[in-house]
Amino acid sequence: MKNIYLLGASGSIGKQTLDVISRYQDKFILKSFSVNKNIAFAKEVINKFKPEMVSVGNYDDMLQLKIEFPNILFSFGEQGLIDVASYSNEDGYLVNAVMGSAGLVPTIAAIKKKRDILLANKETLVVGGEIIMPLVEKYNVRLLPIDSEHSAILQCLLSGKKEEVSRIIITASGGSFRDKTRKDLKKVSKEEALNHPNWDMGSKITIDSATMINKGFEIIEAYYLFGIEIDKIETLIHRESIIHGMVEYNDGTVIAQMAIPDMRIPIEYALLYPIRNKNEYKKIDFEKIRNLSFEKMDLERFPLLKIAYDVIRVKGILPTVFNAANEAAVNLFLKDKIGFLEIENIVISSVNNAKNIIKPSISDIIRVDKMIKEEINRKYEGK
Ligand SMILES: NC(=O)c1ccc[n+]([C@@H]2O[C@H](COP(=O)([O-])OP(=O)(O)OC[C@H]3O[C@@H](n4cnc5c(N)ncnc54)[C@H](OP(=O)(O)O)[C@@H]3O)[C@@H](O)[C@H]2O)c1
Known part of the structure; x- marks a missing residue:
């Protein structure tokens, strides 16, 4: 039996993780989990999984739960x-499916407990990749991606040696606005932005897909996970979301991973790694697909993807600023406080105006993350 410690149980990935582990009750046991607001x-x-420990977003909710479930340990915030x-002092997997930079510090805590990390929370590597990767090595733990593109690349990399890789290609469906011009984007609504053509995901990542910053986060995530130079990591529009990632080797051979867009497939791959079990998820019907299309990624059309390459080349505190400004801006957009294109403006101006810190410590990252979010909220909400 493997113990599972799950952050973000009430989210899209969290719920699908629970679905997968409930199919393998002989293999996994949920020891602890967190939600934020969804009590x-x-x-x-x-009631279903009988965990030993639970955390919620705020103190009052925790007190309520303590009355209802006296045998469970609770924490908050x-x-x-x-x-x-x-x-606990037992081993097991941390499944990190929380949203945003909130995932960084708990990931470090789990690594120090020598726990393997199954990572959906890409923001952890965006803001803390320089700190996380040496810790993964030092504590000799496994860091496995849940993101479908990175799960794909991990599988494609099994076909050759790292030195033989000529490029990594991360595919992108193109998000909700893939057919809109920049002029059209001036008047798009929140509801349109939340309507992703291929994936049913949490609202923040759905907006991140529409602005394409999500692909920017993914190139940074791939850079840290696979230790491949940033210039060898490319993105490509692939509308069907059937090929999730590809690796091209020096001899011109390209290995691609395909599956229908169902996050339970990469979640299960990470949980059972390296074993592949039979499952009941839908399989590809090639006769129905008929066509797999590819289009060049337009960095002018999606400036936040270009900035992602810039911030990871410079490093220091810039990836933290890039992520914090986006988290604050997406939150404002979801509250109808700003228009869609203002997300880009806020992120770009925050990165342009930031003073860099070379080799930031964890406390630098936490401080700057908070400061950037507070500055943006003050400016747009007056608080
Ligand atoms: N969804 C996907 O298909 C997908 C694919 C690849 C990668 N990812 C990545 O996986 C992560 C989760 O995505 P998601 O789509 O599952 O998100 P989601 O549906 O919005 O769920 C987010 C989870 O995090 C909790 N949460 C939010 N803010 C929090 C905070 N400040 N402190 C503590 N908990 C907080 C939420 O709690 P409450 O709901 O209880 O408030 C919920 O459990 C993201 O990093 C995303 O980029 C997602």
């Missing part, structure tokens, strides 16, 4: 995420 769902998970990730 009703936390109660369902407690930022410390709660650390408590979930480092709960």
Whole structure:
């Protein structure tokens, strides 16, 4: 039996992770989990999986739950995420499916407990890749991606040696606005932005896909996970979301990984790695697909993807600023406080105006992340 410590149980990835582990009750046991605001769902998970420890977003919700479930340990807030990730002295997997930079510190706590990390929360590597990767090595833990593109690349990399890779190609569906011009984007609504053509995901990553910053985060994630130079990591529009990632080797051979767009496939691959079990998920019907299309990624059309290459070349605190400004801007967009294109303006101006810090410490990252978010909220919400 493997212990599972799950951050972000009430999210899109969290729920699909619970679905997968409930199919393997003989292999996995949910020891601890977190939700932020979805207390009703936390109660369902407690009743179904009988965990030992749970964390919620705020103190009052925790007190309520303590009355209802006296035999369970509870925690809350930022410390709660650390408590979930480092709960107990047994081994097991941290599945990090929380949203945003909140995933960084608990990931570090789990690595220090010598726990393998199954990572959906790409923001952890965007803001903390320089700190996380040496810790993964030092504590000799495994860091496996849940992101479908990175799961694909991990599988494609099994075909050759790292030195033989000529490029990595991360595919992108193109997001909700793939057929709109920049002029059209001036008047798009939140509802349109949230309507992703291929994937059913949490609202923040759906907006990140529409602005294409999500691909920017993914090139940074790939850079750290696979240790491949940034100039060898490319993106390509592939509308069908059937090929999730490709690796080209020196001899011109390209290995691609295909599957229908269902996040349970990469979640299960990470959980069972390297074993492949039979499952009931839908399989590809090639006769129905008929066509797999590819289009060049237009960096003028998606400036945030270009900035992602810039910030990871410079490094220091810039990736943290890039991510924090985006988190704040997406939150404002979801609250109808700003228009879609203002997300880009906020991120670009925050990165342009930032003073860099070479080799930031964890406390630098936490401080700058908070400062950038507060500055943007003050400017647009007056608080
Ligand atoms: N969805 C996908 O298909 C997909 C694919 C690849 C990678 N990812 C990555 O996986 C992560 C999760 O994505 P998602 O789509 O599952 O997100 P989501 O549906 O929005 O869920 C986010 C989860 O994090 C919790 N949460 C949000 N803000 C928090 C905070 N400040 N502190 C503590 N918990 C917080 C939420 O709790 P409540 O709901 O209880 O408030 C929820 O459990 C993201 O990093 C995303 O980029 C997602």
